[in-house]
Amino acid sequence: MFTTGFKFYFGLAVALVLSAVVYGYATGGEHVGPVTWGWKGGVGDHVGYTMLMAGGVVASAVSFVIVAFRDADPSAQAHYLGVDEIVPTASVTGSYWPVVAAFGAGIGLLGLVLTPVLFVGGIVACSIAAIEWMMDAWADRATGDASANAALRDRVMAPFEIPVAATLTVAVIVLAGSRIFLNASKNGAVLWAALIAIAIFGIGILYAAKPKMNRNVVAGLVLTCGLAVIAGGIVAGVDGEREFHHHVPHGDDHGDDSHAEDDHSE
Template identity: 35%
Template sequence: MINTGSRTYFGLAIGAFISALLYGFITNTMDVGAWTTLGGSGGVDAILGPLTFGYKGGVGDHFGYAALMGFAGLSVGLGAITTAFRDGDAEAIVQVEASDQAFADQPPMGVVPWPALFAIGIGIAVVGLSFSPFLFGLGLFVAVLVGAEWTLTVWSERTSSDPEVNRAVRGRVIWPLEVPVGVAAGLAVIVFSMSRLFLATAGLGAAIIAGALALIVLTMAFVLSARPSINRGLVLAVVLVFGVIVIGAGIWGGVADNNKDHNTEEGAASSTAAPGGQTVASLLYPSASAASAAAS
């Protein structure tokens, strides 16, 4: 059985591992372009590189990739230690001490998405540290917001031994701010990610992506309306996976759009050269160019 504390560490490990894979793939393909790399002979190596820790391909920026993978490994180790010690569970303590005395035990907390969302925010901040100040600020904002939610959830769970009372206390404290701020922040992240993706795949590609996303959202809404008793954890997992995919696509779109602008600037700079190999300065100031050539 995986305890509450272990789930926290394992959630951080999964988030850091996924962020490391995305970071390694993006930094490894940013010079050529992700679609160009995937369509060419190096597509398999670009995917296998981050998955095999660089054994079967490149991982891009080694420092960022190693930092994220190291954090994932550390979280796995802490989760394993917490699982081995049973997270201070009262029944486990009684069994270890061979005692008949029962200790007060806190009821288990419900399923919360905060550890995984906090790891995603940190991953976005790390990626933005290399590519975009906006992404860096966005990742920090998500991490701070999720950290506050996580703290309030833990505090409310320790208020009493009655889960209903704990939920009521949390609702009175955080709901007036949680709903508007959470909805606004979520919509802002989704809208910005989609805008980056559409700018990177302008034209028919953007139309196809928009249609596919609309179809996915419509399908999810139909399933939820047809099966209102569906497991809440499953719905939460699907929404989180969908959000991670959209945010990851937005990060890729932002990087691809920056590369496109960089290549356009290089092309514009090279087009300023005059025909015949002469520079613009030699055409504007022929006497100075001739004097410098004679001196050399």
């Protein structure tokens, strides 16, 4: 009934709530404030108190979810499947999500120091990792059959993964490309656009002409070009756009001039 997972999360919840209360009183909480979420009296330092308390609430919610859905409860599963004992299955595949999560956390921390963009990026990476990791963990235990589990996971996640991944891929090309064009001169932009397109087209022709080509060569080529475009985009983005000249309309061509304004801010 009470699985290890539940015990862990419930313990965590109690610990967090207790420390929130202690922290609340320690930083100047009054009356019963820290115990009653500030109903009567202050809670001390709002940020710390809120974070600890929120963590506690989330952990307790998770612990109840675990009980309610009897997740990872071998006896429940055995009962459900109508077998005496669950045969432990090996994890289907290795998981990269812990790495992504750690990476995301690192980026996020860096972002705290450097720029909010990185921080948001880190948060997004962590959230994606959390969702995917959870789904993997859930699917790994869904049935006793590894391939069926993988299919189940795909059934739930593929509708979101495919479009998001496709969008991100294209967004990288679009963003990197447009940064490069904006960084270059007017004629340079034309040149860059042509070059990138020719590179893509060229790789396609090369591959189509020799489909039996060594896969590593192809992968290397694609990777190199992709990285080059992304790197170019980052460099160009950091370097900034070229200087644009505000176009001054030649007044009398366009009739009524009284509305001409210099300010085009939106």
